[in-house]
Amino acid sequence: MDIFLQQLINGLVLGSVYALVALGYTMVYGILELINFAHGEITMMGAMVALAVIGALALAAPGLPGVLVLGAGLVVAIPVCMALGLLIERVAYRPLRHAPRLAPLITAIGVSIILQNIAMLIWGKQYIPFPAVLPQGRHEVLGAHITDVQIAILLLTMSIMLMLILVVQKTRLGRAMRATAQSRQVASLMGVDVNRVIASTFVIGSALAAVAGVMVSAYYGLAHYYMGFLLGLKAFSAAVLGGIGNLGGAMLGGLLLGLIESFGAGYIGDLTGGFLGSHYQDVFAFFVLIAVLVFRPSGLLGARVVERA
Amino acid sequence: MTGHTLGWVAVAVAALVAGCGDKPQQNGDQVVLIGQASPLTGPQAHLGKDNENGARLALDEINAAGLTLGGKKVVLELKSEDDAADPKTATTVATKLVDEGVAGVIGHLNSGATIPASKIYSDNGIPQISPSATAVAYTASGFKTAYRVMTNDAQQGTVLGTYAVTQLGAKKIAIIDDRTAYGQGLADEVEKAAKAAGGEVVAREYTSDRSTDFMAILTSIKGKAPDLVFFGGMDPQAAPMIRQMKQLGMQAKFLGGDGAQTPKLIELAGADAEGALASNPGLPLDAMPGGNAFKAKFEAKYGKIQNYSPYAYDAMHVLIDAMKRADSSDPAKYLAELPRTDYQGVTGRIRFDVKGDITGGAVTLYQVKDGKWQTLETVQSGN
Numbered sequence: 001m002d003i004f005l006q007q008l009i010n011g012l013v014l015g016s017v018y019a020l021v022a023l024g025y026t027m028v029y030g031i032l033e034l035i036n037f038a039h040g041e042i043t044m045m046g047a048m049v050a051l052a053v054i055g056a057l058a059l060a061a062p063g064l065p066g067v068l069v070l071g072a073g074l075v076v077a078i079p080v081c082m083a084l085g086l087l088i089e090r091v092a093y094r095p096l097r098h099a100p101r102l103a104p105l106i107t108a109i110g111v112s113i114i115l116q117n118i119a120m121l122i123w124g125k126q127y128i129p130f131p132a133v134l135p136q137g138r139h140e141v142l143g144a145h146i147t148d149v150q151i152a153i154l155l156l157t158m159s160i161m162l163m164l165i166l167v168v169q170k171t172r173l174g175r176a177m178r179a180t181a182q183s184r185q186v187a188s189l190m191g192v193d194v195n196r197v198i199a200s201t202f203v204i205g206s207a208l209a210a211v212a213g214v215m216v217s218a219y220y221g222l223a224h225y226y227m228g229f230l231l232g233l234k235a236f237s238a239a240v241l242g243g244i245g246n247l248g249g250a251m252l253g254g255l256l257l258g259l260i261e262s263f264g265a266g267y268i269g270d271l272t273g274g275f276l277g278s279h280y281q282d283v284f285a286f287f288v289l290i291a292v293l294v295f296r297p298s299g300l301l302g303a304r305v306v307e308r309a
Numbered sequence: 310m311t312g313h314t315l316g317w318v319a320v321a322v323a324a325l326v327a328g329c330g331d332k333p334q335q336n337g338d339q340v341v342l343i344g345q346a347s348p349l350t351g352p353q354a355h356l357g358k359d360n361e362n363g364a365r366l367a368l369d370e371i372n373a374a375g376l377t378l379g380g381k382k383v384v385l386e387l388k389s390e391d392d393a394a395d396p397k398t399a400t401t402v403a404t405k406l407v408d409e410g411v412a413g414v415i416g417h418l419n420s421g422a423t424i425p426a427s428k429i430y431s432d433n434g435i436p437q438i439s440p441s442a443t444a445v446a447y448t449a450s451g452f453k454t455a456y457r458v459m460t461n462d463a464q465q466g467t468v469l470g471t472y473a474v475t476q477l478g479a480k481k482i483a484i485i486d487d488r489t490a491y492g493q494g495l496a497d498e499v500e501k502a503a504k505a506a507g508g509e510v511v512a513r514e515y516t517s518d519r520s521t522d523f524m525a526i527l528t529s530i531k532g533k534a535p536d537l538v539f540f541g542g543m544d545p546q547a548a549p550m551i552r553q554m555k556q557l558g559m560q561a562k563f564l565g566g567d568g569a570q571t572p573k574l575i576e577l578a579g580a581d582a583e584g585a586l587a588s589n590p591g592l593p594l595d596a597m598p599g600g601n602a603f604k605a606k607f608e609a610k611y612g613k614i615q616n617y618s619p620y621a622y623d624a625m626h627v628l629i630d631a632m633k634r635a636d637s638s639d640p641a642k643y644l645a646e647l648p649r650t651d652y653q654g655v656t657g658r659i660r661f662d663v664k665g666d667i668t669g670g671a672v673t674l675y676q677v678k679d680g681k682w683q684t685l686e687t688v689q690s691g692n
Binding site: 003006007010011013014126127129132138140145147150220221222224226227230261262263264265266267269270277278279281 | 488512513514515516517519521522524525526528529531532544545548549552556557558573576577578579580
């Protein structure tokens with residue numbers, strides 16, 4: 001039971017990170033029907049910028065409490081990523097808005113490569129350690145262990161997701177976003193500044209990516225110029241699993257993917273009598289993805305087009 | 310390019326080719342060429358240059374002492390080539406060395422470069438001694454010309470597996486590898502040796518050389534309550550793995566191979582690295598039989614030792630030693646003497662088994678104490 005509970009915690013933490021990144025993919029897709037492949041790299045940039053700030057602070061003022069230092073890292077990383085998202089939208093996607101759909105996909109991949117290389121030039125190819133500023137507290141619940149960092153990740157993602165839903169459902173901007181998602185032309189005829197709405201979508205998604213990047217690097221204790229690639233791919237899969245374009249779907253898909261990976265890696269060896277090992281973890285996860293898409297091609301919650309944001 | 314310049318290029322090339330064929334004669338002495346191949350450019354250039362310097366130091370000493378083969382005075386000359394740590398370049402370089410007529414080769418540095426090059430040397434009957442290639446596949450091809458003076462991954466794995474059970478007292482062992490040729494190969498050998506020593510392998514899990522999340526497999530391992538977790542892979546995975554073991558409240562010891570025995574591991578894992586164990590082939594320099602003397606000689610001439618230069622130095626001596634016993638620098642003649650090598654070198658006593666691997670090579674175990682790798686013990690591998 002304690003092992004089961006531990007895997008549940010592992011899966012939820014991993015899944016909530018996936019969900020946070022998946023929201024960025026799904027929001028942009030909902031409005032532009034564009035897959036922003038540079039989103040994973042924005043996550044990486046968030047982690048790198050925060051690490052630079054945290055490292056500098058840890059050196060300059062060693063006595064500062066860890067939460068404050070982390071907060072400072074976030075406060076710098078979020079606006080940097082927001083600006084980055086805005087810039088990418090303006091430079092790489094807006095000029096191509098009326099081009100065939102393949103064109104912005106190619107620029108997305110191009111931007112992702114550029115960002116990776118910029119990060120490599122600034123921070124090098126090395127793995128960068130996360131300074132030991134965070135409380136290393138660990139709690140035991142029914143034989144399973146949960147750390148302070150894990151609790152923080154769970155609480156933070158849940159509250160961010162709630163906030164996002166409130167923004168989309170209750171605010172003027174949210175209404176404009178939903179209208180733009182349904183029809184860009186009609187929305188602009190109704191007086192919605194479509195360009196502003198699209199830019200805001202990128203900014204919000206990038207802010208979420210920054211938070212996710214900082215959380216991931218704090219959780220694993222390191223950052224790397226390549227870290228956005230795999231994380232982006234997993235989050236994108238999570239968005240597709242839940243139904244890309246649907247906010248609730250991204251959250252559900254992220255959590256599901258995290259749980260599937262965790263339980264898959266943990267139990268696949270025992271269930272198959274050692275025939276399949278934990279190296280089939282990703283195979284298992286993507287098998288579930290394929291199975292879902294065969295029966296529900298638009299993802300778990302993807303059918304109701306009206307509600308996508 | 311105009312016809313005029315093309316003509317000049319042709320002349321220059323012709324001159325170069327002619328130059329290569331010419332073996333410079335010094336006072337009528339016979340000149341014997343010895344090849345050296347390692348990455349002299351790129352990120353591993355410092356290691357490649359280190360190997361070259363080690364080989365050159367030995368060669369200069371032999372020349373200074375005077376070498377006579379078959380009644381003739383012989384002067385050795387080093388032909389050093391850059392393989393850029395790249396398998397494709399390595400084959401080009403190997404062909405070049407063979408064409409230049411080297412009598413033997415010290416190299417290459419990387420397993421990935423050594424393995425493809427070894428076929429070219431074998432096809433041409435040129436003996437080759439690698440100072441630092443550790444992949445099992447290098448000597449497993451059955452080439453009569455392939456030798457090495459460093460403990461291979463299988464020998465290291467055997468030592469690690471045995472050590473875990475007998476010295477560290479681990480009865481239940483969990484093994485994880487990163488599915489690379491290196492990680493998987495090492496882990497397989499550890500598993501075999503641990504079982505042979507009476508240990509029980511309670512879990513065998515896998516990850517990749519890109520992963521940073523091991524919580525799921527570690528949780529599954531934790532359920533089997535091992536005394537020790539062995540990881541076959543490199544430091545970027547080993548460090549977060551060690552951290553996550555602590556996060557899960559695991560009491561098991563962590564043991565890694567040479568991929569984990571790096572300063573970077575301690576930097577990445579921070580305080581959690583404390584107590585982690587890992588091995589590296591060979592002895593630490595200050596514990597080598599001729600380590601301190603070699604260090605003094607080498608550093609007076611070339612500066613700081615990077616890593617493998619003592620092995621390159623020994624490899625050169627072993628090669629020339631075989632020539633002396635055969636009384637010839639003809640590869641066909643002295644190759645037969647290499648299996649009979651018994652040489653007391655800087656790095657230890659060097660003898661070869663039938664495959665060309667060093668017998669009884671040393672493996673040293675290290676442990677992180679007070680944020681530093683401390684030498685724990687050196688173990689001689691059994692075969």
